[in-house]
Amino acid sequence: MTTLRLSDRSRWRAARTLQDLADLTAAWLAGEIRSQPGYYGRVDVDEDRAPGLTAALVACNRAGFLTRTSQASYVGPGYHGATRATALAAVHGYTDRDTAQRLFSASVWAPTRVHVFIHPIGAGRLGEDAREVSWADDRATCSFGGCVPVGYLLDEFAGCSRHVIDALAHAWSVTVLDPEPGRNTLWAWLAEAVPALAKGARPVPISGHRVPEYPDRCGCGGILRPADRPIFAPDGGAHLILRCDHCGIQTPMDWTWQPGVDR
Numbered sequence: 001m002t003t004l005r006l007s008d009r010s011r012w013r014a015a016r017t018l019q020d021l022a023d024l025t026a027a028w029l030a031g032e033i034r035s036q037p038g039y040y041g042r043v044d045v046d047e048d049r050a051p052g053l054t055a056a057l058v059a060c061n062r063a064g065f066l067t068r069t070s071q072a073s074y075v076g077p078g079y080h081g082a083t084r085a086t087a088l089a090a091v092h093g094y095t096d097r098d099t100a101q102r103l104f105s106a107s108v109w110a111p112t113r114v115h116v117f118i119h120p121i122g123a124g125r126l127g128e129d130a131r132e133v134s135w136a137d138d139r140a141t142c143s144f145g146g147c148v149p150v151g152y153l154l155d156e157f158a159g160c161s162r163h164v165i166d167a168l169a170h171a172w173s174v175t176v177l178d179p180e181p182g183r184n185t186l187w188a189w190l191a192e193a194v195p196a197l198a199k200g201a202r203p204v205p206i207s208g209h210r211v212p213e214y215p216d217r218c219g220c221g222g223i224l225r226p227a228d229r230p231i232f233a234p235d236g237g238a239h240l241i242l243r244c245d246h247c248g249i250q251t252p253m254d255w256t257w258q259p260g261v262d263r
C-alpha cells in the first residue's frame with residue numbers, strides 16, 4: 001500500500017491539532033487503525049526485542065509526544081553481508097515546545113543515560129543534526145531525527161488537513177535515544193516521564209533535591225547539552241558540564257541545592 005486505507009482516511013483528514021494526530025497514532029499502535037500517514041500498513045514495532053515498547057509509545061502519544069519512528073536496541077549477527085548489527089533504543093517524533101524542553105531537562109536525571117535532541121520545526125535542512133542509531137559492522141545504516149523543514153511535513157503527513165500542517169509548523173522535532181547498545185530500559189522511562197512532564201510536572205533527580213533551571217542555548221545559537229551526569233557534593237551542591245552541540249564550548253554549571261523543594 002502507498003496510501004491510507006479507505007476506512008482510515010476520514011479519521012486522519014479530520015485531525016486538526018498535534019494532539020489529534022498523537023491520539024490517532026496511539027489508536028494505530030493499539031491496532032484500532034490499520035494505516036497512518038507515511039506508513040500504510042499495520043503496526044510493526046520491535047516489541048519482540050523490547051517488551052513494553054508499544055505500551056511506551058502509546059503512553060507518549062496520549063501525552064502529546066507524537067511518535068513517528070522507533071526501534072529497540074539490538075546487538076547481534078548482521079545481515080546483507082554484514083557480520084554484526086548494532087542498534088540503539090531510539091524514538092523520533094514531534095511535540096510542543098514546553099514538553100520538548102521539559103523532556104530535554106528530565107533526561108539529565110534518568111536512571112540510565114538518555115540523550116534528548118530537540119529542534120524547532122524549520123530550524124535547518126532536512127536531516128541536519130540527525131543521530132546515527134544503527135550500524136552494520138562499522139557502517140552507519142540509519143539515522144533518526146534532526147532538523148525538519150516545514151515543506152517536508154506536507155509529504156510526511158499526506159492525507160491530513162492544512163490545519164495539521166500549521167500545528168506541526170509550530171512544534172519541535174524530538175529524538176530520544178539510549179547511547180548504550182543492547183539496553184532497552186529507555187521505554188520504561190519514557191512511559192513514566194512523558195505523561196508526567198506533559199502535565200507540567202518538574203523532573204525530580206534521584207537525590208530528591210530540586211531540579212535547577214539551566215540555559216538551553218549557547219551564545220552561538222547551538223543547544224547546550226549535558227556532557228555527563230551531575231556530580232553531587234556532600235554539602236548538597238551539584239556540578240554539571242554543558243557542551244554546545246554547535247561550537248563545542250563547555251560551560252560549567254554549579255548550584256546550591258534546596259532539599260525538599262518541588263519534591
